[in-house]
Amino acid sequence: MKKIIIFLFFVLLMASGIRAQQTQYMVFDFIKVENDQIFDYIEYKDLMEKVYRQALNDDKIKGWDFWALQSGADQSTFQYITITYYNDPVKMMNGLDESTLIDYTKIAYPHLNDAQVAKLFQNALAIKDTPMRLYMQEIVSTDDNFQMKPGVLASFDLMKAYEGKFQQYEEAETEVFRPIHQSRIEQGLMGHWSFLRTALPLGSEAKSTHLTLNMYKDYMQFFNAQAYEDLNQTAAQQKAVNEGLNSRDQKWVYLATLENVVR
Template sequence: MKKILLIVAVFGMVLSVVYGQQSRYLVFEFIKVESNQTYDFIEYKEFMEKLYQGAVNDKRITGWDFWSLQSGADPSEFQYITITYYKDPVSMMNGLQEEDLVRYGMIAHPHLTEKQVREKLNAAYNCMDLAQRSYMQEIAHSLDNFQFKKGTLASFDLMKAVEGRFQEYEKAEKEVFLPIHQNRIEKGLMGHWSLLRTALPFGSEAKSTHLTINVYKDYVQFFNAQEYEDMESTAEQRAAVEKGLKSRDQKWVYLATLENAIR
């Protein structure tokens, strides 16, 4: 059954490309670093940024983010999140292979030989542990012109739709919660919002089925948003919100700060 669900999910992503829908495809990597390897990991980050910039320039990816967690996860679980953006599901599933990274490494560091670039890549991978990787498709987002910059704050809310209420949950996010977030953005209480559907891992054992990203330009905007109460909402709207909340289980909320965004 899980295999059938996976095939349906991937087939659905391919169809979205065939019919020309505008979607973004994102790969999340949750990274754990031991305290005695922090310095080495900083070097890894600086080295990899140049390689991913090369991939953006080559149009293999559309962007790469590096986030550091502020709260929401046990430090022994992971402390960083990277997001790689792709234009279609095929590119996402193919990803960037080691040969690609070596090539971009040699372009970014022309003084290094291929062997030296490979050695730096291996050293980079050895200083971290990939705790989890998730493949996702963006299925809804707010209308805004928010620019992701260093210091941007975001909460990553992992959701699991209640069994049998998958479509109901997505409808609630798009028709109930998106307008609420759009209103906050227009009031200057938020920068951006998006809803993502998990492509892999998929199935009943998956930790989450969806992810919402709530983006704020800084802590001032974040705390102002937490204190805001919409006194204009109607009883009907509040009932719709309550119904929407019951269609999913909010598994975890991770608060993170953007260290770098490559576009």
């Protein structure tokens, strides 16, 4: 019996380790570019795709996305969103410093000398501003085989849990809303959903505490999802949904299109 208990303990420990390894950490950069530099920035994002692909090959990151904003609270504040994926919170917080990015630029552009690479990189950085950056940990996501490719749509829903209802809100997203989104995916009305908690910035003045990502393969799927109404919900399910909605404030919703992806 003792051997069985020890064996089960190690099985649970290994399972816990696997879950920890599978946890995704993400850095969201909300990027502003002046109107007269939009075309320069298009060149910049293509350059960064090559650079981040080198970082992926070197196992520094798990992926990188470039999203163009379609709608949101104030599009003059920023027009683009990038997401950099990590499998480790320390890697997320350390990020990729400038010297590392320059080294990867040299690999991506072997025909350029050091001075040309440095100038290319500095010119690229000069055309953008990052008014907001969020460090986030994925709490839960749907089970799906969604393919990330250019043209995919996503809504970035920034949430702020009400004071004293932080845990209640997280339980609602995990236990109430996740099954709803899973059902929509199985009906072909959505591609992927994930729920994230903000690691930084923290404190009562932070604009958001959580974020949900809702992904769709195209506009047709997106509009079908908006028109869908689940008439089969029981009174208890509807009550749970309403309680979940009342535990948070939906600060902003941004709709964006995926333009570049590194996986």
